[in-house]
Amino acid sequence: MPEMKLPDDILEQKNNVGVFRNPEEDKEIALGFNLIISALGRRGTGLSQDEGRPVKGMILAEELSPRFVRRLAAEHGEQSFLAAFMMTDSREGYGLDYLLRRHKGRFYRKRYPNLAVV
Numbered sequence: 001m002p003e004m005k006l007p008d009d010i011l012e013q014k015n016n017v018g019v020f021r022n023p024e025e026d027k028e029i030a031l032g033f034n035l036i037i038s039a040l041g042r043r044g045t046g047l048s049q050d051e052g053r054p055v056k057g058m059i060l061a062e063e064l065s066p067r068f069v070r071r072l073a074a075e076h077g078e079q080s081f082l083a084a085f086m087m088t089d090s091r092e093g094y095g096l097d098y099l100l101r102r103h104k105g106r107f108y109r110k111r112y113p114n115l116a117v118v
Helices: 033-041 049-060 066-076 079-084 094-103
Strands: 017-022 026-031
Touching: 026 033, 033 049, 033 066, 033 079, 049 066, 049 079, 049 094, 066 079, 066 094, 079 094
Parallel strands: none
Antiparallel strands: 017 026
């Protein structure tokens, strides 16, 4: 397990917390993680609005990288992500790619390192 220091307010959360260590972005934290996992376990069938909201939030959150979403989709399937956006008719693989590029486009653009001239 990698060494991580988490803020005390996150460690004291009553809801469950999901932490993903992304080598390119550092650590990413999702609150209410058990609700997300249970919604992903439904595989897009019978997903209520309350269950779909945190799944949709994973895609819309600017702080979470596509790599985190893809990791969850690889483990639990992408059907619930597509159902949260009412894209159940899309072909396997294309719908999630569209959502990630649409809402997390900044992660796909070329990024240059921060430089300071001293």
